[in-house]
Amino acid sequence: GNSVTQMEGPVTLSEEAFLTINCTYTATGYPSLFWYVQYPGEGLQLLLKATKADDKGSNKGFEATYRKETTSFHLEKGSVQVSDSAVYFCALRAPTGYGKLTFGQGTILTVHP
Amino acid sequence: DSGVTQTPKHLITATGQRVTLRCSPRSGDLSVYWYQQSLDQGLQFLIQYYNGEERAKGNILERFSAQQFPDLHSELNLSSLELGDSALYFCASSPTPGGAGYNEQFFGPGTRLTVL
Numbered sequence A: 001g002n003s004v005t006q007m008e009g010p011v012t013l014s015e016e017a018f019l020t021i022n023c024t025y026t027a028t029g030y031p032s033l034f035w036y037v038q039y040p041g042e043g044l045q046l047l048l049k050a051t052k053a054d055d056k057g058s059n060k061g062f063e064a065t066y067r068k069e070t071t072s073f074h075l076e077k078g079s080v081q082v083s084d085s086a087v088y089f090c091a092l093r094a095p096t097g098y099g100k101l102t103f104g105q106g107t108i109l110t111v112h113p
Numbered sequence B: 001d002s003g004v005t006q007t008p009k010h011l012i013t014a015t016g017q018r019v020t021l022r023c024s025p026r027s028g029d030l031s032v033y034w035y036q037q038s039l040d041q042g043l044q045f046l047i048q049y050y051n052g053e054e055r056a057k058g059n060i061l062e063r064f065s066a067q068q069f070p071d072l073h074s075e076l077n078l079s080s081l082e083l084g085d086s087a088l089y090f091c092a093s094s095p096t097p098g099g100a101g102y103n104e105q106f107f108g109p110g111t112r113l114t115v116l
Helices: none
Strands: A003-006 A011-014 A019-021 A023-026 A032-038 A044-050 A056-059 A062-065 A075-077 A086-093 A101-103 A107-112 B005-007 B010-013 B019-024 B031-038 B042-050 B053-057 B064-068 B074-078 B087-094 B111-115
Touching: A003 A086, A003 A101, A011 A019, A019 A107, A023 A032, A023 A086, A032 A062, A044 A062, A101 B042, B005 B087, B010 B019, B019 B087, B019 B111, B031 B074, B042 B064, B042 B074, B074 B087
Parallel strands: A011 A107, B010 B111
Antiparallel strands: A003 A023, A019 A075, A032 A044, A032 A086, A044 A056, A056 A062, A062 A075, A086 A101, A086 A107, B005 B019, B019 B074, B031 B042, B031 B087, B042 B053, B064 B074, B087 B111
């Protein structure tokens, strides 16, 4: 079946540090890939997405590139802010079926001033 | 604001009871998805409805059921509640297949269920 594996957290960084959160997936065919973010006490917000190999999704300074050869979709940001503290979820949507999302376990990010 | 609304925001109840969670999708979205977020299981897909019909089932217990009404709002019914059912329940909606943003799911703020 489909699955998503994220790097284990929590991740603690100082403001302006570089962020990488690793995400790899297992799926048949060409899934769509997503990063969602959950701020404390809130629901999930779509951060970025990529729907085909070599696509780069980007938003709010975050980027992730769909790598079919390594089945990866790592999230990166060049300079994190305290306001980026949240839980980040990598997810996939299989090309077949009815659109359900399969999520990774989530990575807690804490950014200190 | 995603445009997806869920009520209630919090629900506290006792074991053995039954509760109903409500979700209103974004205007125009025909698909509704329910997910459960718990500490031990993470975020898991429960069930999907499309225009009133069940389309896909995930790890949904037999004690749980859902439906989507003609006005497209959806309800998730949880019965014979157990302590382990305590979780955050999210509803999401997505645009009609073929429409702009079809791949995306927009999540509501969730209902936090506590079973005592």
